[in-house]
Amino acid sequence: MKYPHSLNKTLISSKFLRFFLISSLVFIIYLLFSLYMVGPSKVINVSPSLLYLSEPTSIEHVVFGIASNKDSWPKRKDYVKLWWKPHRMRGCVFLDSMPQNSDATMNDTESSLPPTCISGDTSRFRYTWRGGLRSAIRVARVVSETVALNHSDVRWFVFGDDDTVFFPDNLVKTLSKYDHRLWHYIGTNSEIYKQNRLFSFEMGFGGAGFAISYPLAKVLSKVFDSCLERYPHLYGSDGRIYACLAELGISLTHEPGFHQLDLRGDIFGLLASHPLRPLVSLHHVDHADPIFPNMTAYKAYEHLFKAVNFDSNRLLQQTVCYDRWFMWTISVSWGYAVQIYGYHMYLPDALPVQLTFRQWDKNRENPLASVYTFNIREVHVNKCRRPTIFLMDSVSSSGDQIKSIYKRNLSEDCVPHRDSPWRLEEIRVFSKKLDLDIPQAPRRHCCDVLNSSAGAVMEITLRECAEDELIYMH
Known part of the structure; x- marks a missing residue:
């Protein structure tokens, strides 16, 4: 039996429509099944200004390098105790040599403080800043020596001094803004114009702490000693790190939650008018007055940690x-x-x-x-x-x-x-x-x-x- 030409066209259209609907349904089922098998941790979320893995950055992805010495560490290790989480954090405190009471220090380190590392020999490097301290070279090499610890699953390296109080959850929240797979150098300046003019507005001041993403830190550690050879005339460790990063073409990303605190006396005014950013760090905790009256500096920060x-x-x-x-x-x-x-x-x-x-x-x-x-x-x-x-x-x-x-x-x-x-x-x-x-x-x-x-x-x-x-x- 022959059908009219118009009826043939209708049947063909119906068959095509059924085929299209069935194919679309099969594709959707396949896509949903694929997403289920891959899991949420593997899905990449793309936005115009941010590219990051959906697995959030945590404190376990951060490795710390803390600069200290045998004389200051026994006095300042209590500040590190305030924020260090021994079962979750990784890193090392770098000393020039072990303190005299090394056994007691090591026992304390194993329980509630970062491990202690002894810095490598830096005698081959020149230091020509008149009246400065050669220890600036040793402290600068904390960056490459921390990378050399070869921790796994690292996204960020964070560096600071033994009198730097970090706020770990806020640090993680701040670093989560950035794609750790890219080259990032994150920190802050001094509060004093003169300090920035002398050392650079684009330098992350070391006492406030600064963060370097994993891929950038790996490259920096490879070339860092050659940079030290070229900059014997610089004053501090952070200046040497900044100079080498500048040679790699990287500039500082400013984050106002880090605080150098190049201030003396009562810093109430600064703390009470904090920027609308998470508080990441406070430096020079011994140089300013206790932030709560009738307390020692340590007790005052311990009180702050209740909040x-x-x-x-x-x-x-x-x-x-x-x-x-x-x-x-x-x-x-x-x-x-x-x-x-x-x-x-x-x-x-x-x-x-x-x-x-x-x-x-x-x-x-x-x-x-x-x-x-x-x-x-x-x-x-x-x-x-x-x-x-x-x-x-x-x-x-x-x-x-x-x-x-x-x-x-x-x-x-x-x-x-x-x-x-x-x-x-x-x-x-x-x-x-x-x-x-x-x-x-x-x-x-x-x-x-x-x-x-x-x-x-x-x-x-x-x-x-x-x-x-x-x-x-x-």
């Missing part, structure tokens, strides 16, 4: 809100301090760093010694116009809510008026654990004074701001 253990990402993140009833401006630097001004301030006026510290260079005649690389504001000459400061006392959690308590610091001698924040004795801050979304630009959080605030206690809650919400005085 670190609850919410590392939120540490020092500054939030500003306004009390409408009393016309107060409230600045919360989570885990460290709450400041209350007895008047309203525009938000841009509340953000710059208060000049509570002294310059690094003791030669006060040098005009550049007190020029800083960030915006500052002078502490008000009238003590009663200065903020009332409440310092972190304790941190606890219940379910997903974290409560931090701040007690008033009685450091100022001022006769308060009736509506002064000096009548307050305690601030209670409620928040949820902050999990920073690193690929996105950070945004300051909002805060509210709760209606339950009364008498000598104020309660504040921290939260994400609404999409179009502004932080301003009403």
Whole structure:
């Protein structure tokens, strides 16, 4: 039987449609099965600005090289104990030789500190900086000697001094922004303009700590000794590392969470106005005043780690809100301090760093010694116009809510008026654990004074701001 021509065309179209649908279904099933067999850890996520394996970077992917010496290590190893996690971290503390009480040091090292390594001989290298220390060459070679440890599954090498306090979770969060398979040199400058002008604005200062991605570190270690031959005139170890990386064509990626702290005295102003980035490191912990009063430097940092253990990402993140009833401006630097001004301030006026510290260079005649690389504001000459400061006392959690308590610091001698924040004795801050979304630009959080605030206690809650919400005085 013969069908009309139009009917033949209809049958052919129907067959083709069935074939297309069946083929598409088979392809989708095959694709889903392939993804299931490969597993999520092998899938590559591609974005316009970022390429990385979906398996997240963890502290196990980082190897540390810590520069020290036989004289300073017994005094400073307690600072490393604060942040070192012996069963999760890898790396070495490099000494020129073992301390006199080497047996006790080794026993301590095995339990709660990084292993101890003895640096190689550097006598063949020249050092010509007049009045400088030859140990700069030994410390510089910590980079190549750490790579030579041949750890497996390494993504990043991180270097710092024995008086550098790292915040490991924040370090990992920061490094996760970058593709570890590419060449990266990540760190920060000094806070002092003069220091940067002398040593370079593109150098990662070694005390603050810096990170080098695995493939770059492997190449650097191969050529590093030849670089040391060309730069006997440089002052420090970090200058030699920077010079060799510059010869490889690599420049510094600036991350403001690393802190060199070339400052003296009370660094409260800097800590209370931290950038909107995770706090990664603090250097020169012995050169500044203890960050909490009536404590030793070590005890003060140990106290700070009480907050670190609850919410590392939120540490020092500054939030500003306004009390409408009393016309107060409230600045919360989570885990460290709450400041209350007895008047309203525009938000841009509340953000710059208060000049509570002294310059690094003791030669006060040098005009550049007190020029800083960030915006500052002078502490008000009238003590009663200065903020009332409440310092972190304790941190606890219940379910997903974290409560931090701040007690008033009685450091100022001022006769308060009736509506002064000096009548307050305690601030209670409620928040949820902050999990920073690193690929996105950070945004300051909002805060509210709760209606339950009364008498000598104020309660504040921290939260994400609404999409179009502004932080301003009403």
